[in-house]
Amino acid sequence: MRIEITADAARYRAVTEALLLRDPLRHTVITTAIANHLAGMQADAERSRFLSVHDDEAAVIGAAMRAAGRGVYLGELPAGSVAAVADAMAEVARDVGGVEGAIDDATEFAQRWGCRHGVDFVEAYSTRLYRLAELSFPETAGTPRRATESDVALCVGWTEAMRVESGMPSPTLNAIAVRNRIATGRWWLWERDGRPVSLAAHQIPVFGWSRIGPVYTPPEERGHGYASILTAHVARTLRWQGLNVCLFADLANPTSNKIYRAIGFEPVRDFRHYQFTPPPTER
Numbered sequence: 001m002r003i004e005i006t007a008d009a010a011r012y013r014a015v016t017e018a019l020l021l022r023d024p025l026r027h028t029v030i031t032t033a034i035a036n037h038l039a040g041m042q043a044d045a046e047r048s049r050f051l052s053v054h055d056d057e058a059a060v061i062g063a064a065m066r067a068a069g070r071g072v073y074l075g076e077l078p079a080g081s082v083a084a085v086a087d088a089m090a091e092v093a094r095d096v097g098g099v100e101g102a103i104d105d106a107t108e109f110a111q112r113w114g115c116r117h118g119v120d121f122v123e124a125y126s127t128r129l130y131r132l133a134e135l136s137f138p139e140t141a142g143t144p145r146r147a148t149e150s151d152v153a154l155c156v157g158w159t160e161a162m163r164v165e166s167g168m169p170s171p172t173l174n175a176i177a178v179r180n181r182i183a184t185g186r187w188w189l190w191e192r193d194g195r196p197v198s199l200a201a202h203q204i205p206v207f208g209w210s211r212i213g214p215v216y217t218p219p220e221e222r223g224h225g226y227a228s229i230l231t232a233h234v235a236r237t238l239r240w241q242g243l244n245v246c247l248f249a250d251l252a253n254p255t256s257n258k259i260y261r262a263i264g265f266e267p268v269r270d271f272r273h274y275q276f277t278p279p280p281t282e283r
Contacts, residue, residue, distance in 0.1 A: 001061075001081060002054045003088045009037035012050035019052075019060045019076065024207035025131060025268065027075050028246055031206040033067045039204060041180055044068035049092050053081050064101075066093045071273070074101025074109060086112040098124060100273040110274040117276075124275040125167065125250055128257065130265035132235050132245035138263065140229035142192040147182045151196070155187060158199050162216040166250060190230040198226035200234045202245075210238045212247040215256070228259045235263070 006012050013020075013034050020027045034050075036042045045068055053062030055078075063075035064085055072089055074082075086109045089096070098121070099109045110121040147155055155178045173181075181187055181201065190198040198217040202210045212234055217227045235245045247265065249256045261267075 001056070001078070001084070002058075003051060003081075003084060004054065005049050005051045005088060005092050007046060007049055009034050009045070009048070009050065012052065013038070016050075016052050016060050016063050019063055021207060023076065024209050025129070025244070025246055027063065028129075028203075028206075028209055028211050029073055030063055030065055030075050031209075032203045032211060033065060033073075035204045035206045041177070041204070042068060043174075043177060049089070051085060051089060053078060053085065064089065066096055071096050071098035071100060071275075072109065074099065074105050077101075077105055082108040083112045085109065087116065090116060096276070098273055098275040100271060103270060103272045106272045106274055110276070113276060119276045119278060121274040121276050124273045125252060126270060126272045127248040128251055128270050129268045130247050130249060130260055131268050132239070133264050133266045135232060135235055135239065135264040136262065137232050137236075138225050138228045140190075140225040142190050142197065142226065142229070144188055144190055144230055144233045146185055147187040147189050147199075149179065149182065151187075151189060152179050152182060154189075154196060155182065155199060158216045158218065159214055161218070162214055166253075188230060188234055190226045190233075192221075192224075192226070197221040197224070198230050200227070200230040202234055202238060205238075205241070205243050208242075209244045209246060212238075212245060215247075225259075227256075228263055231260070232263045 020031055024031060037045050047068035049066045051064040052060050055061050062077040062081055066072050082105050099106050114121050152175055156175050159173050187201040189196040200215045202212045215227050215231055238245045249260055
């Protein structure tokens with residue numbers, strides 16, 4: 001087994017494409033990150049690192065990454081390789097704040113990282129990956145529209161509110177990042193009586209899949225089905241483009257999991273994010 005790490009997203013895509021194509025749904029986070037790097041949509045892209053695991057015949061059998069500003073993300077990894085992946089990533093990204101992946105792999109990585117660096121780790125959140133099956137539409141008042149330049153400040157504020165409320169340590173999308181994504185037509189608003197009441201976006205399509213997210217409704221607008229209908233609208237738009245559709249839901253949020261199931265999303269796999277923390281000070 002051999003591990004290679006590169007900062008070149010184009011090279012990494014070429015090397016790992018066969019593995020990623022075998023299960024593009026499983027690797028939606030990695031493929032989207034690669035696409036964002038290649039499209040110039042990733043801030044501080046030079047800080048990202050992409051890892052591949054190779055067998056004795058040089059075939060790629062595992063993938064992981066550290067996107068700029070985020071923790072380590074684990075894709076499919078062969079049995080017995082997680083500790084070696086953690087050690088290799090530590091050589092190029094010592095400052096990572098956490099790890100996310102399938103529960104068993106993420107746990108083993110966190111344990112290895114903790115032992116190696118003398119840090120503790122805690123479960124920050126767990127998510128469930130869903131794929132769209134038969135789409136169902138709820139009845140909700142209002143209309144959808146694509147976000148425009150004039151909506152940048154609103155979208156920045158709502159995504160930051162979502163980050164704070166969820167407790168997920170993902171980086172804030174600044175005005176430049178949101179403006180660039182709005183310009184691609186991938187951010188949507190649901191309007192009621194001429195005012196925006198909910199937000200839903202989707203990621204850049206890769207390998208026939210597009211992932212919906214973020215999805216957010218301000219607290220004062222909840223309970224009316226706006227997120228459900230807007231998510232369904234975005235999903236239908238993607239379906240019309242011939243794309244498969246997926247999304248993640250926070251397992252600590254039963255409401256979001258319920259509404260996604262109600263409009264036709266089926267669970268695929270659970271993931272866990274561990275955050276690394278300094279050990280407690282001895283007294």
